[in-house]
Amino acid sequence: xxxxxxxxxxxxxxxxxxxxxxxxxxxxxxxxxxxxxxxxxxxxxxxxxxxxxxxxxxxxxxxxxxxxxxxxxxxxxxxxxxxxxxxxxxxxxxxxxxxxxxxxxxxxxxxxxxxxxxxxxxxxxxxxxxxxxxxxxxxxxxxxxxxxxxxxxxxxxxxxxxxxxxxxxxxxxxxxxxxxxxxxxxxxxxxxxxxxxxxxxxxxxxxxxxxxxxxxxxxxxxxxxxxxxxxxxxxxxxxxxxxxxxxxxxxxxxxxxxxxxxxxxxxxxxxxxxxxxxxxxxxxxxxxxxxxxxxxxxxxx
Amino acid sequence: xxxxxxxxxxxxxxxxxxxxxxxxxxxxxxxxxxxxxxxxxxxxxxxxxxxxxxxxxxxxxxxxxxxxxxxxxxxxxxxxxxxxxxxxxxxxxxxxxxxxxxxxxxxxxxxxxxxxxxxxxxxxxxxxxxxxxxxxxxxxxxxxxxxxxxxxxxxxxxxxxxxxxxxxxxxxxxxxxxxxxxxxxxxxxxxxxxxxxxxxxxxxxxxxxxxxxxxxxxxxxxxxxxxxxxxxxxxxxxxxxxxxxxxxxxxxxxxxxxxxxxxxxxxxxxxxxxxxxxxxxxxxxxxxxxxxxxxxxxxxxxxxxxxxxxxxxxxxxxxxxxxxxxxxxxxxxxxxxxxxxxxxxxxxxxxxxxxxxxxxxxxxxxxxxxxxxxxxxxxxxxxxxxxxxxxxxxxxxxxxxxxxxxxxxxxxxxxxxxxxxxxxxxxxxxxxxxxxxxxx
Numbered sequence: 001x002x003x004x005x006x007x008x009x010x011x012x013x014x015x016x017x018x019x020x021x022x023x024x025x026x027x028x029x030x031x032x033x034x035x036x037x038x039x040x041x042x043x044x045x046x047x048x049x050x051x052x053x054x055x056x057x058x059x060x061x062x063x064x065x066x067x068x069x070x071x072x073x074x075x076x077x078x079x080x081x082x083x084x085x086x087x088x089x090x091x092x093x094x095x096x097x098x099x100x101x102x103x104x105x106x107x108x109x110x111x112x113x114x115x116x117x118x119x120x121x122x123x124x125x126x127x128x129x130x131x132x133x134x135x136x137x138x139x140x141x142x143x144x145x146x147x148x149x150x151x152x153x154x155x156x157x158x159x160x161x162x163x164x165x166x167x168x169x170x171x172x173x174x175x176x177x178x179x180x181x182x183x184x185x186x187x188x189x190x191x192x193x194x195x196x197x198x199x200x201x202x203x204x205x206x207x208x209x210x211x212x213x214x215x216x217x218x219x220x221x222x223x224x225x226x227x228x229x230x231x232x233x234x235x236x237x238x239x240x241x242x243x244x245x246x247x248x249x250x251x252x253x254x255x256x257x258x259x260x261x262x263x264x265x266x267x268x269x270x271x272x273x274x275x276x277x278x279x280x281x282x283x284x285x286x287x288x289x290x291x292x293x294x295x296x297x298x299x300x301x
Numbered sequence: 302x303x304x305x306x307x308x309x310x311x312x313x314x315x316x317x318x319x320x321x322x323x324x325x326x327x328x329x330x331x332x333x334x335x336x337x338x339x340x341x342x343x344x345x346x347x348x349x350x351x352x353x354x355x356x357x358x359x360x361x362x363x364x365x366x367x368x369x370x371x372x373x374x375x376x377x378x379x380x381x382x383x384x385x386x387x388x389x390x391x392x393x394x395x396x397x398x399x400x401x402x403x404x405x406x407x408x409x410x411x412x413x414x415x416x417x418x419x420x421x422x423x424x425x426x427x428x429x430x431x432x433x434x435x436x437x438x439x440x441x442x443x444x445x446x447x448x449x450x451x452x453x454x455x456x457x458x459x460x461x462x463x464x465x466x467x468x469x470x471x472x473x474x475x476x477x478x479x480x481x482x483x484x485x486x487x488x489x490x491x492x493x494x495x496x497x498x499x500x501x502x503x504x505x506x507x508x509x510x511x512x513x514x515x516x517x518x519x520x521x522x523x524x525x526x527x528x529x530x531x532x533x534x535x536x537x538x539x540x541x542x543x544x545x546x547x548x549x550x551x552x553x554x555x556x557x558x559x560x561x562x563x564x565x566x567x568x569x570x571x572x573x574x575x576x577x578x579x580x581x582x583x584x585x586x587x588x589x590x591x592x593x594x595x596x597x598x599x600x601x602x603x604x605x606x607x608x609x610x611x612x613x614x615x616x617x618x619x620x621x622x623x624x625x626x627x628x629x630x631x632x633x634x635x636x637x638x639x640x641x642x643x644x645x646x647x648x649x650x651x652x653x654x655x656x657x658x659x660x661x662x663x664x665x666x667x668x669x670x671x672x673x674x675x676x677x678x679x680x681x682x683x684x685x686x687x688x689x690x691x692x693x694x695x696x697x698x699x700x701x702x703x704x705x706x707x708x709x710x711x712x713x714x715x716x717x718x719x720x721x722x723x724x725x726x727x728x729x730x731x732x733x734x735x736x737x738x739x740x741x
Contacts, residue, residue, distance in 0.1 A: 048733060052404045053383045055737055072704075132555040138489065138567065139557055156554035157545065157710050242555055248707035263376045265697040266400075 038279065044272035051266040063273035072249055073257070073274075080253040083167065084231035090171045091227055092220065095178035100208055103186045113183065120176035124234075128241025131169040155243060159250035162243045166251050169242050170235045177230075178223050185219035186212055225289050232282070254278055331621045332362040334388035335629070338374040338610070339446070340367065342579035346645040354632045361625035363390075371610065372696065378615075382406055387615050389626050392445060394610045395433060399519070399693045402441055403738045407613045408623070410630065411439035417627035421634060425652045429607050429678040433689040442611035443630050446648040448574040449605045449674045450500025452595065453581065456588035458569040461486045466590065467570060470598040471540065478549050481569050489568035490549040492559045493541070496608075498702055500572045500594065502529065504605040505537050507687035508596050508677075519691035523735040527698075527727045530720035533597065538716035542709050552710070560584075574608060575674035578647025591670040593677045603681040606689045609648060640664075649674050693734030698727040 045063055049056040067073045102112050119127065134142040137154040146153040155162040189212045197207045236255050239245060245252035245260060252260065258278065262271030337347055344367055351365045368374040371394045381387040393401050401407055414421045423439045424431075430447050434440040452467050459466060462481045468474045478490035494500065506513045511532040519525040544550040551568060553559040563571040564584040571577075572594065581589060596602040612633065614626050632638055639655030642648065644664060650656045656675065659665065665672040681687065692698060705723040708714040714722070 048737060050404065050737055051379045051400070052406045054405050057737060129555075133557065136554055136557045138551050138553065138562060156552040159711055159713075244555055246704070246707050247711050248713060249704050250711070260700065264372050265700050266376065266379065266694070267697055 041272045041275045041279070044268055045276045046269075046273075048269045051268060059269065063269045064277075067270065067273055067277070072252075075249065076252050076254055076257050079163075079250070080232065080255075083163070083170075083235075083251075083253060084228055087167055087170045087174075087231045087235070088224060088227040090167070091174050091178050092223060094171065095175045095182055095223075096220075098175070099179050099182035099186055100212075102183065104204065113180075116179055117176045119173055122173075124173060124237035125241045127173055128169055128238045131165065131172075131238075132242045135165050156247055159247060162247060162251045166235070166239055166242050169238045170231065173238060174227065174230055178227065181219050181223055182216065185216035189215050225286075228285070228289075229282075232278075330360060330362045331625045332364060333390065333618075333622050333625045333629070335363055335365050335390040335392070335612075336368045336374055336378055336388045337365060337392040338368065338371040338394075339392075340370075342583055343446075343576065343646050346579070346642060349645070350633070350638065350642060353638075354629055357632070358628070361628050363625070363629050375696070382615065385617060387617070389615060389618050389622050390629070391613050391615060392610045393442070393613055395447075395608055395689070396695045396699065398434070398442075398611070399691050399695070399734075401613055402436065403693070403734075406616055407441065408616055409439070409441050410443050410612075410614060411441075413614050413623060413627055414630065417624055419627055419631050421631065425654055427649070427651060427653055427656060427675070427679070429604055429683060429689070430649075430651045432683050433607055433691075434611060440611075442613045443634060444609075444651045445612045445633065446576065446609040446642075446646070447607050447651050448576045448609040448648050449607055449678050450494075450504050450572055450594060451575050451591045451670075451673045451677060452593065453563060453571040453573060453577065453589065453591045455487070455563075455566060455569045456590045457566075458487050460588075466592050467595065469593070469595055471537075471595045472598055474595045475540065475544075478544070478570070479547070482547075482549055487567075487569045488548070489551040489562065491544065491551075491570045491572070492562040492568035493545075493550050493552050494559045494571065494573045495553070496574075497541075497572065498699070498706070499608055500574075500605075501541065502534055502537060503690060504594060506532065506534060507604065507606045507689075508594055508602050509533065509600045510603045510684055510686045512686050513690060514692060517685035518689065519693075520685070520688060523693060523731075523738060525692065525731060527692075527724040527731070530717070530724045535716050535720055538706065538709060538720060542716060545710055574647075575649060575671075576609065576647045578671065579645065582647075591673050593673060593680075601681070603687040604679060604683055605677050606687070607678065643671075647671060649678065692727075692731060693738065694730050697730045698723075701726045701730070 046058060046060060047056045048059045048063070098116060102109055102116070105112060134140045135153070135155060137143045137147075137156060143153050152158070153161055155165045193211050194207050197211055202210065232253075233255050235253065236259065239251055239253060239256050240259075243251040245256050254274065255278065258271050258274045261267045261274065335351070337344075339347060347365055351363050355362055366388070368377040371392075374391070375393060375397060378387055378391045378393075411421070411423060423435070426434070426440070426444060429449075430444045431440070434442060434444050454467050456466075458481055459477070462477065462484055464477050464480075468477055481487050482490050503513060505511075506529060511529075511534065512518065513529050513532075513534075514525045514527045516522050516525040541550065545552070551562065553562050559568075559571060559573065560577060560580050562568045563573075564581055566585070566587045575591075593602075594605060612630065614623070614630070618626070633642075634652070636652060636654035636658050639650050639652055640658040640662075643650040643655065643659060650659055683689075702723045705714070705719040705726075709716050709719045
């Protein structure tokens with residue numbers, strides 16, 4: 001292993017400057033969009049600051065201790081955990097079911113795929129606004145339907161309804177992404193294996209669970225992580241458009257809280273402390289995931 | 302139509318021509334930016350006003366940029382200020398007055414006008430506006446769009462239920478709303494505005510002369526504390542909660558604006574800014590009207606508090622940019638401009654001269670609802686409780702208050718618990734502001 005790696009490096013980059021030059025665009029982007037902001041966040045996390053930057057007071061760990069003492073922050077952490085997991089599993093399950101279904105359709109396959117992929121082309125804020133309208137308790141058509149069935153529905157007043165609504169919106173938006181990866185993975189499953197199983201008398205579901213599923217686990221693991229990142233960080237515009245974090249903070253995820261505290265309330269110190277915590281979480285999570293994956297997942301499809 | 306302004310189409314055309322011609326003209330004109338936060342009909346009026354200024358002289362060019370709502374505009378301004386890319390003029394809410402005043406980021410507008418050789422009459426602002434914005438005898442910012450919350454109502458709904466208009470006291474008003482609901486006239490007696498604490502809790506306190514905070518609601522110093530959890534504001538929140546539970550009040554929620562619910566005729570009443578005139582007049586297809594906010598029985602009603610925003614000139618600009626800003630502010634402060642602006646939008650005329658001009662033109666006789674805000678703002682000599690609210694970092698407290706009140710609507714807390722907790726959290730925010738600005 002070792003020698004072949006060395007061989008690779010030597011063979012391609014005799015000139016160190018060339019390697020550095022090729023790497024530099026990526027490094028410069030990282031510097032400006034990751035290292036400098038991270039440093040800024042770290043330096044802001046320990047001060048209380050006038051939003052205009054005129055005055056700042058060093059407060060040590062107070063921004064952090066206040067966060068951990070705050071019930072709303074702990075609630076937000078639990079909510080984020082719940083939301084990310086539920087959204088992740090629901091997205092994978094639905095995208096998997098759809099991919100499985102289209103994999104077995106011969107006629108009109110292309111049309112189905114195109115329609116299924118459409119939501120991904122819509123900006124999150126716009127899709128969020130549409131969902132918010134459809135489920136608006138006073139005027140929304142879907143909400144009218146729910147009320148007609150005699151069920152209560154009001155995401156403005158019922159925390160559970162608000163949570164369901166952002167989960168539906170987030171899942172709907174991300175199904176397409178998972179779907180296209182799963183379809184590709186299923187196409188890569190050797191036809192011969194499935195045919196052999198069919199000859200042995202296995203039905204479609206049995207073939208899916210015993211042959212296709214094990215072979216597409218690397219894709220599923222990859223999607224699991226991507227969905228996790230999506231749920232943690234990318235659902236921000238949906239939450240903003242659908243519930244604005246309410247009612248009573250019941251849909252304020254950690255990322256939304258960073259935005260609220262930082263950009264709406266201009267409490268930059270606390271917001272920076274929160275983003276530092278999120279950064280540590282994200283790094284820890286990624287390291288753990290990759291360690292687990294490297295051992296358990298077979299990439300040699 | 303006013304002769305100064307030759308119609309929206311012409312001015313819009315002039316505006317777009319000015320933008321096209323900008324690269325050519327830019328060499329001999331000083332261009333400054335003004336970031337504002339109003340959308341809809343009001344934004345149209347703002348762009349018309351800017352176009353009118355730009356065509357009125359050859360030296361300066363104002364470019365108006367909408368940066369989102371008030372919060373987004375403020376956040377964008379702060380981000381830009383920290384890197385020195387800020388606009389020359391910013392529109393900031395009355396709520397952020399103390400934050401702006403202590404920021405050291407603004408040039409006091411009276412100082413700017415004096416330095417640039419303008420002789421502005423600062424004593425002509427109408428009382429509630431002057432009371433709020435004037436510090437040491439002169440305003441720190443130019444009051445631009447000032448408003449107060451009034452009670453809008455669907456006259457058809459009220460007539461069908463046998464009422465002339467909303468009652469003067471909250472108890473009678475409550476009976477009316479329940480009657481409208483019980484008779485099946487409307488499924489939505491009132492739509493709760495997104496900034497409802499402004500008119501239904503703050504203005505409620507000033508109208509009934511209840512203290513909202515200590516030290517004359519913050520006018521007397523940074524050591525102020527919120528006290529609204531010890532006043533009938535508690536009963537007011539309980540009342541709103543009861544209305545929500547009984548289906549009298551609807552929350553528009555995201556995806557729908559409160560204005561849409563009122564303007565479409567869905568909801569019978571709406572407690573909202575007088576600046577909603579621009580939208581209601583354009584959209585409502587039924588008999589609508591407006592009246593003064595209700596008060597508690599047995600109380601002599603005081604004036605309500607102002608809202609809206611002011612124009613602040615920011616630090617760190619070149620002399621010619623300040624000359625442009627001063628010319629523009631002088632233009633905005635002219636009685637003719639003020640009167641035109643008020644007529645277009647529904648915001649109150651902020652100077653006595655503009656008010657008189659509108660009255661002389663017979664504007665209020667033709668549009669009686671336009672005068673309600675002024676009548677409400679001036680119906681009593683301002684007291685310590687009714688002069689207004691000057692609290693630091695109030696956008697933080699505002700978010701806290703909304704969150705706590707939502708906990709009441711969702712049955713997680715009682716009105717008293719939520720107000721206690723919002724006061725405790727709000728006071729911490731005030732102490733942080735005091736600590737940061739001690740001695741300034």
